[in-house]
Structure formats: structure tokens, C-alpha cells
Amino acid sequence: MDDGLGDLLHRVVYLLGEATRRRVDNTSGLSYSQIRLLGTLEDIEPVTQHRLAQALAVSDPAVSRALRPLEEAGLVQVKTDPEHKRRRLVSLTESGRKAFHATGKPLADELRTALLAADFPYDRYLNDTLVLAELLEPS
Numbered sequence: 001m002d003d004g005l006g007d008l009l010h011r012v013v014y015l016l017g018e019a020t021r022r023r024v025d026n027t028s029g030l031s032y033s034q035i036r037l038l039g040t041l042e043d044i045e046p047v048t049q050h051r052l053a054q055a056l057a058v059s060d061p062a063v064s065r066a067l068r069p070l071e072e073a074g075l076v077q078v079k080t081d082p083e084h085k086r087r088r089l090v091s092l093t094e095s096g097r098k099a100f101h102a103t104g105k106p107l108a109d110e111l112r113t114a115l116l117a118a119d120f121p122y123d124r125y126l127n128d129t130l131v132l133a134e135l136l137e138p139s
Contacts, residue, residue, distance in 0.1 A: 012125075015114045030103055037066055038075065038092065038100040046091040048081065075099055 030038075040055050041047065047055070053063040067090060070076045075096035081087035092100070115122045 011118055011120060012115060015111060015118065018114075030099065033066065034070060035100065035103050037063075037070070038096055041076065041090060041092050042097065042100060046089045048087050049078070049090055050087070052090055070096065 037052075037056060041052065044051070044055060049063050049067070050060055053060045056063065058066075067076055067078055071078055073095075074093055076090055077093050078088050078090050081089045112122055
């Protein structure tokens, strides 16, 4: 990583952390982990709890614990899968979708702005990331 990519990625992580702390401290009452869960869920819903855990790179019990307060708040819905009674399907409620878009989407825009201001090649990085994700997608 002699081309400075390591330094650039370090700046990304730092700027994301700073933007997240400001937004979480000032607005939604949702933690970064909860925002991340809602955003991931929006991309792959409805999904089993196990698949959601895999997508978030956490354990199944961690997802189960994380879903409880979100379900109680009416942000997610957890139902038994009609095709397999032992599986639970998770989906966003309309309130969950609104909460994510009110918090998560502005956070993404704020991060993009901060990265561009720090001379990070955001568009190139985003394009390279999408190409890599496509290459790694199972057939």
C-alpha cells in the first residue's frame, strides 16, 4: 500500500467517525450501529436474521439483541417465515425507513462532502468499490 491508499482509508474512517458522532449526539437518538442495521436492512429486506448477521459481520445473537429495541420502537418488524417456521424474517417498517433516511442518508452526504473537502478521490473510490463488489458477488 505504498500509493497512499492506507492513509486515505484512515482519513475515511476518521471522517466517518466524526460525522457519525456529531449526527448521533445531536439528532436521532439512534446509535451508529442501529443506523447501519437499518441501512443494511433497507438494501436486503426482507431477510432472515441469520443473513442480516452475515451482512453486518456480527453474530446471530448480536443481531437478535440489536433488533429488540428497534422492534419495540416500531422501526423494524420481525415475523416467522411462513416457508420455514424456525426462521425469522426482518423488514423495515415505514417508520424505520423514515428514521434511516432522516439520519443515515444525510450522514452519507455529509461524509461525501467531508471526503471531497479532504481531497479524497471519492468518486474513483466509490466506482472501484462497486466494481469490486460486483466481482465478489456469488454467481
